[in-house]
Amino acid sequence: MIVTRNLQKEFDGHKVLCGIDQHIEKGEKVVVIGPSGSGKSTFLRCLNMLEVPTGGEIIFEGVTLTDPKTDIDKIRQRMGMVFQQFNLFPMKTVRQNITHAPVLLKKMTQKQADERADELLERIGLPDKADAYPGMLSGGQQQRIAIARALAMDPDVMLFDEPTSALDPEMVGEVLEIMRELAEDGMTMIVVTHEMGFAREVGSRILFIDEGVVAEENTPYEFFNNPKNQRLQDFLSKVL
Amino acid sequence: MMELLKNIGQGFYNAWFPERRYLAYLSGLRMTLLISLFAVIIGIAIGIILAVIRVTARNSRNLVIRILNRFAIIYITVIRGTPMIVQIMIIYNLIFTAPNTNPIVVGAVCCGINSGAYVSEIIRAGIESIPIGQMEAGRSLGLTYSMTMRTIILPQAVKNILPALGNEFIVLVKETSVISVIAVNDLMKMAGYVGSRTWDVIPPYVIAAAIYLIMTLGLSSLMSYFEKKMGRGDRK
Numbered sequence: 001m002i003v004t005r006n007l008q009k010e011f012d013g014h015k016v017l018c019g020i021d022q023h024i025e026k027g028e029k030v031v032v033i034g035p036s037g038s039g040k041s042t043f044l045r046c047l048n049m050l051e052v053p054t055g056g057e058i059i060f061e062g063v064t065l066t067d068p069k070t071d072i073d074k075i076r077q078r079m080g081m082v083f084q085q086f087n088l089f090p091m092k093t094v095r096q097n098i099t100h101a102p103v104l105l106k107k108m109t110q111k112q113a114d115e116r117a118d119e120l121l122e123r124i125g126l127p128d129k130a131d132a133y134p135g136m137l138s139g140g141q142q143q144r145i146a147i148a149r150a151l152a153m154d155p156d157v158m159l160f161d162e163p164t165s166a167l168d169p170e171m172v173g174e175v176l177e178i179m180r181e182l183a184e185d186g187m188t189m190i191v192v193t194h195e196m197g198f199a200r201e202v203g204s205r206i207l208f209i210d211e212g213v214v215a216e217e218n219t220p221y222e223f224f225n226n227p228k229n230q231r232l233q234d235f236l237s238k239v240l
Numbered sequence: 241m242m243e244l245l246k247n248i249g250q251g252f253y254n255a256w257f258p259e260r261r262y263l264a265y266l267s268g269l270r271m272t273l274l275i276s277l278f279a280v281i282i283g284i285a286i287g288i289i290l291a292v293i294r295v296t297a298r299n300s301r302n303l304v305i306r307i308l309n310r311f312a313i314i315y316i317t318v319i320r321g322t323p324m325i326v327q328i329m330i331i332y333n334l335i336f337t338a339p340n341t342n343p344i345v346v347g348a349v350c351c352g353i354n355s356g357a358y359v360s361e362i363i364r365a366g367i368e369s370i371p372i373g374q375m376e377a378g379r380s381l382g383l384t385y386s387m388t389m390r391t392i393i394l395p396q397a398v399k400n401i402l403p404a405l406g407n408e409f410i411v412l413v414k415e416t417s418v419i420s421v422i423a424v425n426d427l428m429k430m431a432g433y434v435g436s437r438t439w440d441v442i443p444p445y446v447i448a449a450a451i452y453l454i455m456t457l458g459l460s461s462l463m464s465y466f467e468k469k470m471g472r473g474d475r476k
């Protein structure tokens with residue numbers, strides 16, 4: 001579904017991604033872990049071209065995203081993204097946050113989008129917040145709504161960049177729970193996180209990114225019980 | 241003491257009533273208001289164009305945009321870095337050399353060119369104050385750059401822009417007084433004219449000051465009225 005070939009990214013001469021080759025299949029739940037500053041976010045943000053790679057290729061459902069002729073806006077409609085800082089639209093109600101893009105992009109009428117929003121809000125357990133503004137909600141609630149907003153576009157893949165890192169500890173669970181359900185429903189997911197429990201239980205494959213390369217990748221069991229890379233061993237001994 | 245007060249009163253009387261001098265202030269006021277109004281329109285037009293160039297150049301590799309951006313930066317730097325009176329003398333002698341040019345046009349163009357530089361920076365700062373995550377959230381949903389700008393960024397930026405723009409217009413109304421140095425009969429010029437008739441310049445200038453003060457106070461209370469009205473929409 002997503003293929004990266006020798007994916008590279010530099011920021012003003014500073015190499016952040018040094019050639020990443022990945023095949024991500026439909027239905028996979030790829031969890032990305034690694035030290036801070038190792039390039040995890042940059043990798044994820046390259047996948048939907050929020051960062052434009054400086055080398056290599058990205059192919060999504062047969063389309064080469066790194067080709068300048070590709071209509072990236074069309075592609076992004078099929079790739080949902082959830083940010084660490086939620087990034088909800090503060091001047092819009094929760095329902096408007098969810099319906100804005102599908103209606104503006106003419107995927108749905110306002111009425112259809114409203115019904116879909118109510119469904120999604122039901123699913124994330126916030127049916128009574130449709131008319132609230134994001135500023136009135138807790139971080140956990142905002143992040144669940146951000147997930148619903150991305151789902152409203154019916155994406156084929158969901159990208160999560162540390163979705164629980166900005167949350168108070170007591171709200172982490174409710175967000176992970178939504179993500180877990182999403183995984184059970186068969187969504188293809190790529191998740192950057194420090195939640196090792198989630199990685200172990202939900203991940204189908206785990207990547208350890210270190211200094212801009214995938215230093216180790218494996219099934220959760222092998223990854224956590226039998227890490228081979230020395231830096232991964234050090235990393236795990238610190239976070240587990 | 242009484243004598244002094246009487247003299248002052250007489251001075252103001254002379255500066256206002258004889259020869260229907262109040263009409264001079266009124267015509268000057270009319271000129272100042274018209275020039276301010278048109279200068280604001282020109283300033284906003286120039287400001288929006290410059291701000292659009294500056295903001296789109298931020299993440300564009302397009303050569304034309306980048307060249308335009310260079311010019312915009314030069315324009316803004318020069319206008320903000322030089323006194324308006326110097327700009328007026330140059331623009332006036334450069335463009336309006338033909339006789340019988342309309343003084344309102346002269347004044348409005350001079351002040352508008354000046355104001356545009358400030359307005360563009362106000363708009364740009366307003367847009368750039370919106371967290372980058374808002375643009376990224378919009379783009380990640382598949383919205384185009386201009387859709388996101390129009391429906392997500394600008395509606396938020398306007399809340400920062402409008403109050404600053406209001407201040408800029410108050411400054412502009414006062415600044416138009418500088419155009420009295422060229423042949424424009426604005427409020428400032430008319431006060432000077434009355435002074436030259438009465439041989440007592442202070443009272444007419446004090447009267448002009450009072451009229452400017454009334455205008456700026458009126459504008460700022462109008463502004464805070466609108467700010468309150470806008471602020472009520474999004475109590476958080």
Ligand SMILES: Nc1ncnc2c1ncn2[C@@H]1O[C@H](COP(=O)(O)OP(=O)(O)O)[C@@H](O)[C@H]1O
Binds near residue numbers: 011
């Ligand atoms: N927009 C940017 N401009 C310059 N450097 C950046 C930018 N984004 C990220 N970097 C740098 O790239 C490196 C990797 O960042 P990031 O991918 O955010 O790491 P991680 O998500 O693993 O913590 C860091 O050194 C960071 O400073």
Ligand SMILES: [Mg+2]
Binds near residue numbers: 040041042162
């Ligand atoms: Mg990161």
